[in-house]
Amino acid sequence: MTEAAARVSNWNLPNAITVIRILLAPLFIWMLLADGGADTPLRYAAAALFIVAIATDGIDGHIARSRNQVTDLGKLLDPIADKVLTGGALVGLSILTELPWWVTAVILVREIGITVFRFAVLSDRVIPASRGGKLKTLAQSIAISLALVPFPALFGSWFDWVNIVTMSIAFILTVVTGIDYLVQAWRLSRAGKSAA
Numbered sequence: 471m472t473e474a475a476a477r478v479s480n481w482n483l484p485n486a487i488t489v490i491r492i493l494l495a496p497l498f499i500w501m502l503l504a505d506g507g508a509d510t511p512l513r514y515a516a517a518a519l520f521i522v523a524i525a526t527d528g529i530d531g532h533i534a535r536s537r538n539q540v541t542d543l544g545k546l547l548d549p550i551a552d553k554v555l556t557g558g559a560l561v562g563l564s565i566l567t568e569l570p571w572w573v574t575a576v577i578l579v580r581e582i583g584i585t586v587f588r589f590a591v592l593s594d595r596v597i598p599a600s601r602g603g604k605l606k607t608l609a610q611s612i613a614i615s616l617a618l619v620p621f622p623a624l625f626g627s628w629f630d631w632v633n634i635v636t637m638s639i640a641f642i643l644t645v646v647t648g649i650d651y652l653v654q655a656w657r658l659s660r661a662g663k664s665a666a
């Protein structure tokens with residue numbers, strides 16, 4: 471744990487917002503699947519809840535920095551909250567057959583992999599989200615938000631292409647930033663071996 475982060479209490483507003491984001495995920499997934507994904511008010515409500523919950527990602531980080539309430543717990547929990555929400559949405563969309571399972575599987579393997587990596591090195595250091603990781607989460611959030619609102623039913627099937635393009639960008643960024651973390655992990659393990 472870093473010394474500065476160790477002095478700040480974990481009981482603070484930014485961490486509370488992050489925990490609320492995690493707790494909202496099961497409700498969101500239930501709302502998405504309850505009507506079988508049909509174009510009903512519940513589907514729109516699920517999309518709205520996802521957008522509000524994922525938007526707080528920037529808010530908790532901003533509050534933490536502006537109030538000097540950055541904690542190691544927050545650095546660890548924040549990416550987990552994002553992954554619970556985005557992962558839940560991707561699994562939900564695949565269950566509804568609106569997104570191929572292989573896309574969801576590759577993204578989940580990357581997201582779970584980096585989380586395991588974060589916990590594996592926890593005794594040495596906390597690995598915060600990289601710039602690339604933040605950009606990837608933004609791209610995923612946009613792609614998933616667009617996929618959750620049944621835009622093709624509203625505006626026509628050309629909107630399917632908007633979904634394919636935005637999800638492809640999110641997918642590529644997910645894989646590229648995942649490889650970047652793998653390189654980091656490899657460098658860390660080499661540094662550890664040469665220090666031993």
Ligand SMILES: O=P(O)(O)OC[C@H](O)CO
Pocket residue numbers: 527548549552553584585598599600602603604606607647
């Ligand atoms: O790619 P990660 O695991 O660093 O996650 C990035 C975070 O979700 C950004 O808030």
